[in-house]
Amino acid sequence: MIKYPTKKGDYARPSVGVKNRGMALEKLIDESNAHYLREGHAVIHKKPTPVQIVRVDYPAREKAKIVEAYYKIPSTTDYNGVYRGVYIDFDVKETRNKTAFPINNVHAHQIDHLKAVDAQGGVAFLLIRFVHHGTVHLLPYQALKTFVARAETGRKSIAYDELKQEGIAIDVGYRPAVDYLRAVDALLKGRP
């Protein structure tokens, strides 16, 4: 599943990699989703950050100002939507670790949510970026769950090599920045 450069063209767009290096994966995904929406390829949005609102002032009529609020832990993943009639649901993760992705980066309620989505026939996965390698991988819930099960008694992380094996490598380019729907296509192809 590793994409080795096979032709000169693969080296011909280094500026993109450099430009994107400092950006969080979420920002690249948001850009990709805007691209997909514009082109009519998919309707996928990031959910708003959940906030517990405690106090609201009304300094002027019709203008509410929130003056006390706290971040809440999301009960689901951050992204969902529809692609060719299919429900898509995922969360985005990044690690600066060079050799492994620690499973405790994924909240228990997110795993529960992905499991419920998978059981309902949706496409559930994580997008994981290894910052040092500059690679992005789609890890389907079906593969994630075996690593989660292993973590109960054994290793608490997914080795980079395992992720390359069990995940699907995603092109990081220009438009869209992270073309993860190609990896979803590969997942859907394997469906009955």
Place this chain on the structure above:
Amino acid sequence: MIKYPTKKGDYARPSVGVKNRGMALEKLIDESNAHYLREGHAVIHKKPTPVQIVRVDYPAREKAKIVEAYYKIPSTTDYNGVYRGVYIDFDVKETRNKTAFPINNVHAHQIDHLKAVDAQGGVAFLLIRFVHHGTVHLLPYQALKTFVARAETGRKSIAYDELKQEGIAIDVGYRPAVDYLRAVDALLKGRP
């Protein structure tokens, strides 16, 4: 599409109607979604209210306090999720008007979003409650769009009788409080 009581049992749960009368439809939908999730029937959640966060204080380590924020206009609908593999997307509306539902209750960007979802093969609709009649109706996007088109040059609302004709009546009961997935079943049955 109107459900007349046909047996004694239909009158045997009046406490529910009374109990629910003062509750906003959104709360009943949230309860219904919790029921669907528990029973493994569907995974449908309300999105968090979008908030523009301007200033955050850190009165204590690890405890962020938002001290200035404003409500943002949502760019999509409030509810989405997956039911039997199908993507579901809708917004919830209530009116105290007895004879019609004013179309300006639906933001232009919500109509755009429902249109994009419909084009992508998702199931897009509104749930509309007439408070005075105590009725809830599912209005599919395909029907909504004809009323939206009409509003450009003609009538700016959907008559209650039109909604009964073009929408699907939904049972308001106990568990779930608003069994709108039965109406989605009816919609899906008409699919190729």
